[in-house]
Amino acid sequence: MSDPVKQNAVGEVSIDASRRDFIKKSAMVGVGAAAANLPLSMLASEPALVDGVTIERLNDLKLNINGKDHALSVDTRTSLLDALREQLDMTGSKKGCDHGQCGACTVMIDGRRTLSCLTLAAMCDGRKVTTIEGIATGETLHPMQAAFIEYDGMQCGYCTPGQICSAIAMLQEAKNGDASHVTANVQSVARDQKLTRDEIRERMSGNICRCGAYNNIVDAIENVQAGKGGKR
Ligand code: FES
Ligand code: FES
Incomplete structure (x- = not known):
């Protein structure tokens, strides 16, 4: 040759x-x-016109929400909160500030509480998202939901979905032995911590309630921590 x-x-x-x-x-x-090795989300398309609005780049995502897969195309800049509310009609997670300051949008991602207004939907591709709509089992309320009702942990209810998601994940953090700002010794944090009211308040301080239902919210969380399942 x-x-x-x-x-x-x-x-x-x-x-x-x-x-x-x-x-x-x-x-x-x-x-x-x-290209074949890249995740689907990285293969964004060209600018597109959707409902008269120019979308710079679209991501094709698969979001697992409350145990169900959802395929959707979103602008790369779309927050998880907007994807939930605007595209999937899951309006349980609330938009209070859209700036990470109120906690009304709290959901769980892979079991960790997360502010969905500060999380890009594209970052959740292939991850497990749990929203307030997925907390109950059929007609049976989650113990935290039952406790919020039993202890009047709400007035207008706007902050409640975020409070409940946050409280569930927060008690799991205490079980895991995660430290908080009020942990006395962060070098020796035990698992299965029983939190005091002050610790609960500190750990829930990212969730604001404009109605001031804080005392009742802490009562509800203490009830669940004690394993009473929302019953007094
Ligand atoms: S809406 Fe996300 S923290 Fe307020
Ligand atoms: S119940 Fe109204 S903001 Fe919390």
């Missing part, structure tokens, strides 16, 4: 046509193989 790379008398190198063709095809196969 003749050498595809040739050198002339003055040292100039040339590549014949078949060699060039081979290199070009190899490069294309390489790009294709690399």
